[in-house]
Amino acid sequence: MRLFYHSNQGIANYPEGGVIIDMDTMVVPPVVIFLAGAFLIPFLKGNAKRCYLLLIPFLAIIDLVLIEPQVYNSYVFPFLGMELILLQADKLSLFVGYIFGIIGFLNILYSLNVKDNGQHFSAFWYIGSSLGVVFAGDFFTLLFFWEIMAVSSVCLIWYQKKKESIDAGFRYILMHLFGGSCLLIGIVIHYVTTKSIEISTIEISAIDPNLSILSYIFILIGVGLNTVFIPLHTWLPDAYPRATITGAVFLSVYTTKTGVYVLARTFPGVEAVAYMGGIMALFGVTFALLQNDIRKLLSYHIISQVGYMVAGIGIGTAMGINGGIAHVFNHILYKALLFMCAGAVIHRTGRSNLTELGGLARKMPVTTITFVIAALSISGVVGFNGFISKGMVIEAAHHQPILWLLLEFASIGTFLSFLKVGYYGFFRKREIEVKEAPKVMLIAMSITAFLCVAIGIYPDLIFSILPHTVDYHPFSLGHVIGTSQLFMITGIIFLLGLHLFGPHDRITYDFDYLYRKSAKLFLWFCKNPLMKFASTIDRITIRAAGTILWFSRNPLGAMKHIRYESHLFYLELRKAEHAVEVAIKLEEQKVSHLNKHEQMSIGLAILLIIIILLFYILLYMAGI
Amino acid sequence: MENLNMVIVLGFGTLLMLGIELTHVHEGHFPGYNIILAISGCAYFITAIKALRIIQRGVS
Numbered sequence: 236m237r238l239f240y241h242s243n244q245g246i247a248n249y250p251e252g253g254v255i256i257d258m259d260t261m262v263v264p265p266v267v268i269f270l271a272g273a274f275l276i277p278f279l280k281g282n283a284k285r286c287y288l289l290l291i292p293f294l295a296i297i298d299l300v301l302i303e304p305q306v307y308n309s310y311v312f313p314f315l316g317m318e319l320i321l322l323q324a325d326k327l328s329l330f331v332g333y334i335f336g337i338i339g340f341l342n343i344l345y346s347l348n349v350k351d352n353g354q355h356f357s358a359f360w361y362i363g364s365s366l367g368v369v370f371a372g373d374f375f376t377l378l379f380f381w382e383i384m385a386v387s388s389v390c391l392i393w394y395q396k397k398k399e400s401i402d403a404g405f406r407y408i409l410m411h412l413f414g415g416s417c418l419l420i421g422i423v424i425h426y427v428t429t430k431s432i433e434i435s436t437i438e439i440s441a442i443d444p445n446l447s448i449l450s451y452i453f454i455l456i457g458v459g460l461n462t463v464f465i466p467l468h469t470w471l472p473d474a475y476p477r478a479t480i481t482g483a484v485f486l487s488v489y490t491t492k493t494g495v496y497v498l499a500r501t502f503p504g505v506e507a508v509a510y511m512g513g514i515m516a517l518f519g520v521t522f523a524l525l526q527n528d529i530r531k532l533l534s535y536h537i538i539s540q541v542g543y544m545v546a547g548i549g550i551g552t553a554m555g556i557n558g559g560i561a562h563v564f565n566h567i568l569y570k571a572l573l574f575m576c577a578g579a580v581i582h583r584t585g586r587s588n589l590t591e592l593g594g595l596a597r598k599m600p601v602t603t604i605t606f607v608i609a610a611l612s613i614s615g616v617v618g619f620n621g622f623i624s625k626g627m628v629i630e631a632a633h634h635q636p637i638l639w640l641l642l643e644f645a646s647i648g649t650f651l652s653f654l655k656v657g658y659y660g661f662f663r664k665r666e667i668e669v670k671e672a673p674k675v676m677l678i679a680m681s682i683t684a685f686l687c688v689a690i691g692i693y694p695d696l697i698f699s700i701l702p703h704t705v706d707y708h709p710f711s712l713g714h715v716i717g718t719s720q721l722f723m724i725t726g727i728i729f730l731l732g733l734h735l736f737g738p739h740d741r742i743t744y745d746f747d748y749l750y751r752k753s754a755k756l757f758l759w760f761c762k763n764p765l766m767k768f769a770s771t772i773d774r775i776t777i778r779a780a781g782t783i784l785w786f787s788r789n790p791l792g793a794m795k796h797i798r799y800e801s802h803l804f805y806l807e808l809r810k811a812e813h814a815v816e817v818a819i820k821l822e823e824q825k826v827s828h829l830n831k832h833e834q835m836s837i838g839l840a841i842l843l844i845i846i847i848l849l850f851y852i853l854l855y856m857a858g859i
Numbered sequence: 860m861e862n863l864n865m866v867i868v869l870g871f872g873t874l875l876m877l878g879i880e881l882t883h884v885h886e887g888h889f890p891g892y893n894i895i896l897a898i899s900g901c902a903y904f905i906t907a908i909k910a911l912r913i914i915q916r917g918v919s
Contacts, residue, residue: 521907525915647900713886717893720879724897727872730865735905744915 264322268295269363277352292340299336320372327702331496334564345679346481357390365489373432374422385411391482400477407474418457424450437501461494463538469747476530480578487574495544504551512546513641520648527588527738529577540566547628553703558627565620569612572683576606579672589738593665608684610653620690654729655736
């Protein structure tokens with residue numbers, strides 16, 4: 236393959252059949268570093284392997300820093316008359332790319348003790364393909380990495396190697412294949428209507444509104460499935476708690492946030508999307524409060540927090556989009572930290588249910604401190620990173636009272652939920668023999684916790700790299716006091732009604748209950764009415780074929796048979812005496828049907844052929 | 860002892876909350892605004908948890 240280099244001035248005049256690489260920066264698409272880097276993992280052992288595992292994300296972070304925040308295209312691959320762009324960077328993609336790189340490094344640090352090379356390989360491909368989606372310059376490249384992301388992420392569930400994980404993995408991949416197919420259909424229709432594969436805002440075109448509505452709906456469903464729109468969200472709380480301990484930490488970061496990124500590119504400022512965000516925020520946290528399994532509870536919180544991001548993007552103002560995207564950054568940090576803490580607890584205790592936990596604060600102090608930091612961050616308490624971005628989204632929703640109320644209620648619910656986890660998991664009195672988490676886990680957790688606090692105290696760290704200019708003052712007296720008061724009252728109500736929020740070890744049903752019931756109904760429909768209908772059709776076809784065969788073996792005999800049959804029927808109706816004679820003739824005809832072939836005279840045969848031809852000509856002239 | 864701790868925490872929380880409320884009102888905000896919001900939010904979640912548990916017991 237030939238390589239052609241170009242500068243930022245443009246790519247219009249390049250020879251066909253080559254790959255374009257931007258010469259000014261000479262950066263590599265971050266996706267390549269992870270995808271190629273994964274192949275060496277199986278050949279390394281011990282400390283060399285550990286160093287290598289950390290080196291790859293470190294190189295990717297350096298590469299990300301070198302990519303300049305300006306719109307340019309490089310690594311352009313001509314394909315079927317289109318240009319597939321592997322690296323297109325602007326402020327939005329770089330912002331998401333930075334946090335994907337940073338958390339990739341921290342997650343790999345957290346999972347350094349994992350010996351299974353397959354898990355590391357899948358994780359590298361998962362991170363790489365997510366970065367591939369973020370820096371894709373066209374819809375087809377995006378879709379290509381979108382599918383790799385689905386396949387590599389399901390391996391992180393299957394590596395748990397339990398029956399329930401394998402089953403959940405199959406359900407996960409089925410849902411994602413459905414979403415990917417919708418996205419593909421939407422992109423193809425979009426290409427047919429606009430003749431463009433450039434990633435841009437999806438709008439209903441006035442030229443061909445029917446097709447563009449179809450494209451709009453399919454792309455929204457495809458993106459919405461990864462962004463856990465209700466009721467397409469069931470794969471998340473089903474699969475994430477069943478992944479490996481480290482796999483769940485990776486999963487909590489990439490799939491949903493890549494979906495949010497693509498949503499910001501394609502559907503900013505869509506009011507329905509904003510309200511969907513509000514519903515997700517409240518729905519997720521309501522179901523989280525019902526959970527007993529700590530990782531399932533955190534999975535429902537992903538839905539809730541992604542709801543804030545979706546709401547911000549749906550509002551579509553500079554404040555809304557900045558808030559939504561800033562929340563991607565902050566959420567990745569505290570949610571990864573929460574999954575790390577949950578993983579450390581499960582790793583040491585072998586338990587994941589709140590009903591079986593308690594008393595961990597004294598035995599696992601560092602894990603407890605990092606958990607408290609993450610819990611305060613996700614709740615949006617002053618001084619922690621969630622306070623900054625959540626405040627931006629709620630501020631942006633101020634002119635939409637219903638949406639604003641949904642988001643405020645979700646915020647209260649989040650605080651209640653983490654008071655519950657904190658109390659029942661860590662602080663209530665219970666005797667438990669357990670050691671603190673391994674050192675590499677603690678280092679990763681401490682760095683992530685530090686970042687949560689650092690951004691919470693000094694929000695300019697992310698404000699300076701947000702896609703739009705920031706006009707927001709998080710530490711205004713009204714905001715600080717209002718938020719603190721809200722949480723203080725919520726805390727008092729929690730303490731007063733502690734027993735109301737206590738965990739239960741019952742299974743909770745979500746929309747997946749309806750899906751499973753519908754699937755059973757569908758199977759019943761296939762087995763009973765549909766199969767009966769099919770066997771009836773089958774029987775009729777076989778009988779018709781048998782009759783035609785019977786007729787064609789001796790046509791004149793068959794006609795005679797029919798004549799006797801109808802004659803006999805007529806005579807029996809009239810109760811005529813000579814019916815017996817006809818019945819005997821019919822029996823004789825039945826016996827001789829295959830043995831004695833009747834012959835037709837030539838004249839009669841020609842007459843019949845002429846009649847058939849005439850009939851055919853009449854049909855032809857009538858245009859049937 | 861545990862009850863005493865609870866009383867201390869609740870008492871301290873209530874006093875702090877009242878102080879904040881006074882500051883909030885002094886800032887020009889509607890009095891009791893956040894209190895109403897927090898109470899109605901918690902009431903929603905308590906009702907939702909109860910209702911969902913009853914519904915789920917029915918379908919299981």
